[in-house]
Amino acid sequence: MPEVPEALLAPNVVPERRVSGLKSVGLILADHVEALEAGNADKAAIRCILDAAKAGAEPACTTGD
Template sequence: MSNPASKLAPLLMWPAPRLRDRPPPPPNMSRSKTLSEKEISMRRFLMIFALFWVASCTPKIEYRNIVPDVPEPLRQPVTVPERRAETLADVGVILTDHVQALKKANGQIAATDCILDAVEAGQPADVCLELGGYTSKTLENMED
């Protein structure tokens, strides 16, 4: 009876022997079991064809540019009138001008944001002009 450990010895070799380290096939092996160059190239062709076929099955992606209609007054910069500060009352007027300009600018930003959100949601920009809304008040008071 043979030793069972001798049968397991090739399986227990770590790392596995590389292809070039393997012994050549026995001479009585028929040539029909090896693949010809034509068969190898046909297998490569079939694999590449399968990859292209699977890649072409993806749905076509359509890109659309959506340009919202932002009113011209919203795109104008907010200006603050220049005043000379000679007295403390003049400083108060200058601060009041700056606060009003800041409120107007923030209103413009909020109105533009509302328009962009409406367009992204697929709604018309007129949603932002509903009466009683914060942005509609901003748009009404822009001419002041």
């Protein structure tokens, strides 16, 4: 079984914010978009690791940075 780093398996935490106006709604939306993007990147990295394991190779994943 391939080694998947714990950081990729951990949930993406969205900070709790109190809704107090339109500005806070925008911040909440930005928090959720950021968490979604991070979650998608984690899934892509896990897919890379699993695909490499199936092929019997070392993962050659990129971070997108």
